[in-house]
Amino acid sequence: MSVTQLENTIPESHPQKTYLNDGNTIGSWLLTKDHKRIAIMFLISISLMFIVGGWAATMIRAELVEPQGHLMSHETYNKMFSMHGIVMIFFFLIPSIPAVLGNFMVPIMIGARDLAFPRLNLLSWYLYIIGAGISLAAMLSGGVDTGWTFYTPYSSVYSNTHVTMTIVGIFIAGFSSIFTGINFIVTIHKMRAPGLTWFRLPLFVWAIYATSIIFLLGTPVIAITLALVVLERTLHLGIFNPAYGGDPILFQNLFWFYSHPAVYIMILPSMGVVSEIIPCFARKKIFGYNFIAFSSLAIALFGFLVWGHHMFVSGQSVYSGMIFSLLSFLIAVPSAVKVFNWTATMYKGRISFDAPMLYALGFIGLFTMGGLTGLYLASLTADVDLHDTYFVVAHFHYIMVGGAIMGFMGGMHFWWPKITGRMYPEKWAKIAAVITFLGFNFTFFPQFILGYMGMPRRYHWYPPEFQTLNILSSIGAAVLAFGYIIPAVYFIWSLKKGPKAPQNPWRATGLEWEEVPSPPPTHNFARLPIVEREAYDYEWMDGRDDSLSAASVAGGKGDG
Amino acid sequence: MLKNHLFANAASSFAPKFDEIFFVLTALSVFFTVLVLSLIVIFAIRYRAASTIDRGKPITHNTKLEFTIIGFLSVVGLGVFFWSAKPYATIYGAPPANAQKIYVIGKQWMWEIQHPDGIRENDALHLPLGRPVQLILISQDVVHSFFVPAFKVKRDVVPGMYTSVWFVPTKIGKFRLFCAQYCGAFHSQMTGWVTVMKPKDFAAWEAAGGSFSEGGHETSMVQAGKALFNKYGCVSCHGVSTGMAPSLSNLYMSKVHLTNGSTAIADDAYIREAILNPTVHVPVGYQPIMPVFKDQLNEGQVLDLIAYIKSLSSTSLPQSPANSASNRSGTDEKVKGKTR
Numbered sequence: 001m002s003v004t005q006l007e008n009t010i011p012e013s014h015p016q017k018t019y020l021n022d023g024n025t026i027g028s029w030l031l032t033k034d035h036k037r038i039a040i041m042f043l044i045s046i047s048l049m050f051i052v053g054g055w056a057a058t059m060i061r062a063e064l065v066e067p068q069g070h071l072m073s074h075e076t077y078n079k080m081f082s083m084h085g086i087v088m089i090f091f092f093l094i095p096s097i098p099a100v101l102g103n104f105m106v107p108i109m110i111g112a113r114d115l116a117f118p119r120l121n122l123l124s125w126y127l128y129i130i131g132a133g134i135s136l137a138a139m140l141s142g143g144v145d146t147g148w149t150f151y152t153p154y155s156s157v158y159s160n161t162h163v164t165m166t167i168v169g170i171f172i173a174g175f176s177s178i179f180t181g182i183n184f185i186v187t188i189h190k191m192r193a194p195g196l197t198w199f200r201l202p203l204f205v206w207a208i209y210a211t212s213i214i215f216l217l218g219t220p221v222i223a224i225t226l227a228l229v230v231l232e233r234t235l236h237l238g239i240f241n242p243a244y245g246g247d248p249i250l251f252q253n254l255f256w257f258y259s260h261p262a263v264y265i266m267i268l269p270s271m272g273v274v275s276e277i278i279p280c281f282a283r284k285k286i287f288g289y290n291f292i293a294f295s296s297l298a299i300a301l302f303g304f305l306v307w308g309h310h311m312f313v314s315g316q317s318v319y320s321g322m323i324f325s326l327l328s329f330l331i332a333v334p335s336a337v338k339v340f341n342w343t344a345t346m347y348k349g350r351i352s353f354d355a356p357m358l359y360a361l362g363f364i365g366l367f368t369m370g371g372l373t374g375l376y377l378a379s380l381t382a383d384v385d386l387h388d389t390y391f392v393v394a395h396f397h398y399i400m401v402g403g404a405i406m407g408f409m410g411g412m413h414f415w416w417p418k419i420t421g422r423m424y425p426e427k428w429a430k431i432a433a434v435i436t437f438l439g440f441n442f443t444f445f446p447q448f449i450l451g452y453m454g455m456p457r458r459y460h461w462y463p464p465e466f467q468t469l470n471i472l473s474s475i476g477a478a479v480l481a482f483g484y485i486i487p488a489v490y491f492i493w494s495l496k497k498g499p500k501a502p503q504n505p506w507r508a509t510g511l512e513w514e515e516v517p518s519p520p521p522t523h524n525f526a527r528l529p530i531v532e533r534e535a536y537d538y539e540w541m542d543g544r545d546d547s548l549s550a551a552s553v554a555g556g557k558g559d560g
Numbered sequence: 561m562l563k564n565h566l567f568a569n570a571a572s573s574f575a576p577k578f579d580e581i582f583f584v585l586t587a588l589s590v591f592f593t594v595l596v597l598s599l600i601v602i603f604a605i606r607y608r609a610a611s612t613i614d615r616g617k618p619i620t621h622n623t624k625l626e627f628t629i630i631g632f633l634s635v636v637g638l639g640v641f642f643w644s645a646k647p648y649a650t651i652y653g654a655p656p657a658n659a660q661k662i663y664v665i666g667k668q669w670m671w672e673i674q675h676p677d678g679i680r681e682n683d684a685l686h687l688p689l690g691r692p693v694q695l696i697l698i699s700q701d702v703v704h705s706f707f708v709p710a711f712k713v714k715r716d717v718v719p720g721m722y723t724s725v726w727f728v729p730t731k732i733g734k735f736r737l738f739c740a741q742y743c744g745a746f747h748s749q750m751t752g753w754v755t756v757m758k759p760k761d762f763a764a765w766e767a768a769g770g771s772f773s774e775g776g777h778e779t780s781m782v783q784a785g786k787a788l789f790n791k792y793g794c795v796s797c798h799g800v801s802t803g804m805a806p807s808l809s810n811l812y813m814s815k816v817h818l819t820n821g822s823t824a825i826a827d828d829a830y831i832r833e834a835i836l837n838p839t840v841h842v843p844v845g846y847q848p849i850m851p852v853f854k855d856q857l858n859e860g861q862v863l864d865l866i867a868y869i870k871s872l873s874s875t876s877l878p879q880s881p882a883n884s885a886s887n888r889s890g891t892d893e894k895v896k897g898k899t900r
Contacts, residue, residue, distance in 0.1 A: 147742050149742075151703055153701070154703065154742070154744060158702050282607070283609075286620075287621060287622075288622070289620070290621070291626050313716050314718070315721055318648065318649045321652075322648075322649070325645065326638070329638065332633070333630055336629070336633050337626065337630060341626075346600065346607060349607045350607065350609045350615070351603065351609055368597075369589075372588070372592055372593060373589065375588070375640065376585050379585060379641070379644040380647075380648035381574075381577055381578055381646075381647040384578070385578050385709070385712040454738070456739070456748075459738075459747070460748045461748045461749065
C-alpha cells in the first residue's frame with residue numbers, strides 16, 4: 001500500500017484537535033495534567049538519560065578492549081560503571097515503559113479520560129526530573145564510585161565520592177515511582193469503562209497493574225535503605241558498618257528486597273507489551289489469557305521472596321540459601337508459562353512480520369536465554385562460581401536489555417502511530433530490529449563465556465587471557481549502538497516527514513485503536529465507550545466489514 | 561571417558577560437582593532454547609500471513625496443558641535445586657576432621673594469608689595437594705570476595721564476621737585468585753596466585769618458612785597470640801584466679817552465661833567480639849571493666865589471640881565456625897550470626 005493512500009484516509013483539509021496541538025506554549029506542556037503530554041515529557045527525559053547511560057557503556061566497552069586500558073584511571077572507570085548502572089536502572093529502565101507507554105496507554109485502554117490523579121501524575125514527572133537532576137549533578141561534580149548496588153560499608157564509610165548526593169537523587173525519584181504506582185492502581189480499579197471487566201482488560205494493563213504493586217511495596221524499602229546509608233555516612237550511626245556496631249549483610253538484605261523485585265518492574269511491562277503485539281500480528285486471540293494475567297501477579301508477589309539469591313556466597317546461612325534457591329527455581333515457572341503462551345498464540349495464526357513483531361519475537365528469544373541462564377544463578381552450587389562474574393552481567397543484560405528494552409522498542413514502534421499520528425519507515429525499522437538483535441547477542445553472549453572462565457565483574461584491568469572475548473563484546477556493542485541510533489533518527493524524522501497514521505494501522509483490537517483517532521484528542525474519548533467483547537478478539541476484527549477497518553488495512557499489512 | 565575429558569580442568573574437590581551441574585543446566589538451557597526458537601520459526605513459516613494452509617478453528621486456551629507444563633517445569637526445577645543444594649551446603653559447612661585451617665584477611669587492596677604455623681603470605685596462597693583445607697575469612701574494611709576460578713570456589717569476605725569455605729585441592733599448578741566483590745579503586749588489582757604443590761614440596765616449602773613467597777616465617781599463630789596477650793597485659797586480669805575476669809583456660813567452645821540473661825557458645829566469633837567490644841556481652845559474675853580493643857588490634861592479631869586462647873583448652877574440639885553456627889541458638893544477637 002502506498003503512502004498516498006495512507007494520507008488519503010485522513011484528509012489534510014480536516015485539521016484535528018489533538019492533544020499535541022491543544023496549546024503550543026511551553027507552559028501548556030510543563031503545567032499539563034494530560035497523561036499523554038506527561039508521557040511525552042517522560043519519553044524525552046528518559047531518552048536523554050539513556051544517552052547518558054549509553055555513553056558510559058560506550059566508554060566501558062572501549063576501555064575493556066585492552067587488558068590494561070589506559071583511556072581512564074581506575075577511579076574514573078569505577079565511576080563510569082557506577083554511572084551506567086545508576087542511570088540505566090533508576091532513571092531509564094524503571095520509569096521506561098510504565099511512565100511512558102503505561103502513562104499514555106493505560107487510561108485509553110481502559111476507556112478513561114485521564115489517570116485518576118492527573119496532578120499527582122505531573123508531580124511524578126517533576127520528582128523524576130529533580131531526582132535525575134541531582135544525581136546527574138553528583139556525577140558531573142565528580143561522580144560516585146560505589147556501583148549501583150551501594151554495598152556497605154564501602155558506600156557508607158569508605159568511598160570518598162558523591163554518594164550522598166547521588167542517593168538523594170534516587171530517593172526523590174523513588175517517590176515518582178510510588179506516585180505513578182498509586183495512580184495506576186487507583187485508575188485501573190476505579191475508572192474502567194462499563195463492560196470492561198478485569199478479565200477483558202488488555203494484558204498490558206495487567207502487567208502495569210502488577211508492576212504498580214511492586215512500585216508501592218518495594219520502593220519505600222530502597223528509599224529507607226539508602227537513607228540509612230546516608231545517615232551512617234553523615235552521622236556515623238552504626239547500622240551497616242561493623243566498626244560502628246552495624247551489620248553489612250543487613251544492607252544486602254534490604255537492598256535486594258527492593259532490587260530483585262525491581263528487575264520485575266523492568267521486565268513485567270515489557271511482557272505486557274509483547275502480549276499486545278503477538279496476538280495482533282498473529283491475528284489471533286492470545287493463548288491462555290488467564291494464565292498470562294495471573295503469572296504477572298505471581299511474578300510480582302513471588303518476586304519479593306527471592307532476594308536472598310543475590311547473597312548465596314555472602315555469608316548468609318546455608319539454610320537461607322536453600323530456601324531462596326528453591327523459591328528462585330519456582331519463580332521461573334510463571335515466566336516460562338508466558339513464553340509458552342506467546343508461542344502457542346502463534347500456532348495456527350496468520351503471522352506478519354512488521355517491526356513491532358520482530359521486536360516481540362526478539363524479546364521472546366532473548367528473554368528465554370536470560371531466564372534460563374538465571375537458573376544457573378538460582379542453583380546454589382553453580383552460583384558459588386558464577387556469582388559476581390561476567391556470567392551475571394550477561395544474564396541480567398539479557399533480561400534488562402534483551403528483554404526490557406526490546407519490549408520497550410517493540411511498544412514504541414507499535415504505538416508510535418497512535419502517539420504521534422505518524423508512521424515510522426517500516427523498512428528501516430525492520431533493519432534496526434535485526435541489527436539490535438544481532439548486536440545484542442554479539443555483545444553479551446561472549447560475556448557468558450568470560451564469566452564461566454572466571455572473569456569477575458567491575459574489573460578495570462583483567463588478565464590477558466580474557467582479551468579476545470572482550471574485544472568481541474566491544475565490537476558487538478558498536479553494532480548494538482547502531483540498533484539504537486537508527487530508530488532515534490527515523491522516529492525524529494517521522495514526526496515531520498512520516499506518512500500520517502490512520503486510526504488503526506495494525507487493525508489491532510483495543511480501545512486505543514478502535515475508538516480513538518491517531519493522535520488522540522486531549523480528552524481521549526468524545527463519548528465514553530462501552531466494552532462488549534473480550535480482549536484480542538481478532539476473529540471479530542478480521543471478520544467485520546466496515547469502512548474503518550477497510551481503510552485501516554492501508555497500514556501495510558502483509559496480506560492486506 | 562567423556563566425563564573425564566569434559567572436566568579435565570577441575571582443580572578442587574568442589575569443581576567436578578560444579579561442572580556436573582553446569583553441564584546439566586546447559587543441556588536443559590539448550591534444549592528449551594532450541595525448543596522455543598524452533599517452534600517460533602516453524603510457526604512463523606507455516607502460519608505466515610501469505611500461507612493458505614488450513615488453520616482450522618483457533619485454539620485460545622488449554623488449561624490441562626498449562627498445568628501439565630507448570631507441573632513438569634516445577635519438578636525439573638526442584639530436581640536441579642535439590643541436586644545443587646548439597647555441594648553448596650557441604651563446602652560452606654563443617655570440614656573433615658583432618659582439614660587444615662588457613663586464615664584469610666581481606667583489606668583494600670590485598671590478601672593476607674596466615675598459616676597456623678606462622679607462615680604469612682601476601683596475595684599468595686600455597687596449599688598441599690589432596691589435603692582438605694578450610695579457609696576462615698574476615699575483612700579488615702569493606703566486603704571482599706575470595707574467588708579462585710580453577711577451584712570454582714568463592715566466599716565473600718565480610719568485615720566483622722568470620723566466613724568459611726573448605727575444599728580439597730586436586731590438581732598441581734598455579735591458579736588465579738581474584739577479589740570478586742567490588743571494593744574500591746584498586747578492586748581489579750586485588751588479585752594473587754594460589755599454588756598447589758605436591759605434599760613433599762609443600763613440606764619443604766613450609767620448612768623453609770615459605771621462602772617461595774613474599775611472606776616470611778614468623779612465630780606460630782599461638783606464639784604470636786601469646787606475645788600479644790602479654791604485651792597488652794591481658795594476663796593481669798585473665799590470669800589464673802585473679803577474680804577480676806574469667807579464666808580463659810578451657811574457654812573455647814564452652815557455654816558462657818551472660819549478664820543479659822542469655823548464653824553463648826565461646827566460638828571464634830564470640831571470642832573476637834569479646835576482645836574487640838567486651839562491653840557488648842559480659843559474663844555473669846563480672847563487671848564490664850575490660851577496655852575496648854577494636855581500635856588497637858587488627859584482624860590478623862585477633863586471629864593470633866584466638867589461636868592462643870584455643871591452645872589453652874585441654875580438649876581441642878574439631879569445631880569449625882560453620883559447625884558452631886548451627887548450635888548457637890539462644891545467644892544474643894551480637895554473637896548470633898557473626899559466624900555464617
